[in-house]
Amino acid sequence: MMNMKVLELVNKGLMLPLMEEFYTIQGEGYHKGTAAYFIRVGGCDVGCHWCDVKESWNADTHPPTAIESIVEKAATFSDTIVVTGGEPLTWDMGPLTKALKNKNLQTHIETSGAYELSGTWDWICLSPKKNKLPTAEVYRQAHELKVIVYNKHDFLFAEEQAEQVNKDCILYLQPEWSVREKIIPLIVDYVMANPKWKVSLQTHKYLNIP
Numbered sequence: 001m002m003n004m005k006v007l008e009l010v011n012k013g014l015m016l017p018l019m020e021e022f023y024t025i026q027g028e029g030y031h032k033g034t035a036a037y038f039i040r041v042g043g044c045d046v047g048c049h050w051c052d053v054k055e056s057w058n059a060d061t062h063p064p065t066a067i068e069s070i071v072e073k074a075a076t077f078s079d080t081i082v083v084t085g086g087e088p089l090t091w092d093m094g095p096l097t098k099a100l101k102n103k104n105l106q107t108h109i110e111t112s113g114a115y116e117l118s119g120t121w122d123w124i125c126l127s128p129k130k131n132k133l134p135t136a137e138v139y140r141q142a143h144e145l146k147v148i149v150y151n152k153h154d155f156l157f158a159e160e161q162a163e164q165v166n167k168d169c170i171l172y173l174q175p176e177w178s179v180r181e182k183i184i185p186l187i188v189d190y191v192m193a194n195p196k197w198k199v200s201l202q203t204h205k206y207l208n209i210p
């Protein structure tokens with residue numbers, strides 16, 4: 001049981017359940033290939049059956065950590081900070097991103113957009129999920145839309161989601177990892193037939209890096 005003081009700080013976004021932090025190469029989407037420091041915040045109840053970080057879901061298993069110490073450490077590694085999870089928007093991202101911006105760091109988020117958009121972001125990667133759709137605000141703000149393709153129906157879902165985002169949003173289709181061999185040929189054909197879309201791969205998994 002978390003004590004009341006800690007719970008209050010987590011609720012205000014002044015502490016966050018921290019699963020892991022690591023310096024790596026952004027593997028996916030528009031910024032793939034760019035060195036970045038990742039902050040993985042615990043807690044998600046979106047429940048994607050193919051989620052590749054299910055250990056992140058239960059926030060209680062990740063230690064509440066003061067944002068000052070997270071930011072202090074992050075700043076020593078990189079100018080580009082990717083906040084992911086879990087679902088970062090489970091929490092108030094205002095205090096964390098304010099502290100990152102005070103250090104002149106670039107703030108990127110990986111989000112399903114299922115909860116209210118909080119925080120100040122230089123880059124928003126929106127990866128919508130059927131079981132908990134994004135909010136209207138995050139469709140307006142997203143810089144890239146990254147739809148995970150697990151089966152053929154996901155192409156239809158991707159088109160529906162593309163209708164919702166702003167006109168400058170860059171559109172990506174990313175194969176669900178466990179079915180990549182089957183789905184990559186379908187994505188390749190789809191992108192050639194519908195060139196407003198681009199392919200995104202989880203290149204870090206091919207590179208064997210975190």
Ligand SMILES: C[S@@+](CC[C@H](N)C(=O)[O-])C[C@H]1O[C@@H](n2cnc3c(N)ncnc32)[C@H](O)[C@@H]1O
Pocket residue numbers: 044050051052053084085086087088110111112113126127146148174175176177178202
């Ligand atoms: C683990 S999620 C965490 C951030 C946020 N909850 C979200 O879903 O955007 C990070 C990214 O990995 C993608 N992802 C998760 N599991 C995947 C899988 N098995 N194959 C491909 N992409 C996956 C998500 O769609 C998201 O774009």
Ligand SMILES: Nc1nc2[nH]cc(C(=O)O)c2c(=O)[nH]1
Pocket residue numbers: 024025026027028084085110204209210
């Ligand atoms: N290298 C690397 N790139 C990533 N891009 C998005 C990731 C995520 O899990 O949010 C991720 C990740 O886990 N590792």
Ligand code: SF4
Pocket residue numbers: 044045046047048051052053054056085086087112129
């Ligand atoms: S929203 Fe993100 S973290 Fe949550 S289950 Fe889906 S892929 Fe995993």
Ligand SMILES: [Mg+2]
Pocket residue numbers: 052
């Ligand atoms: Mg990942």
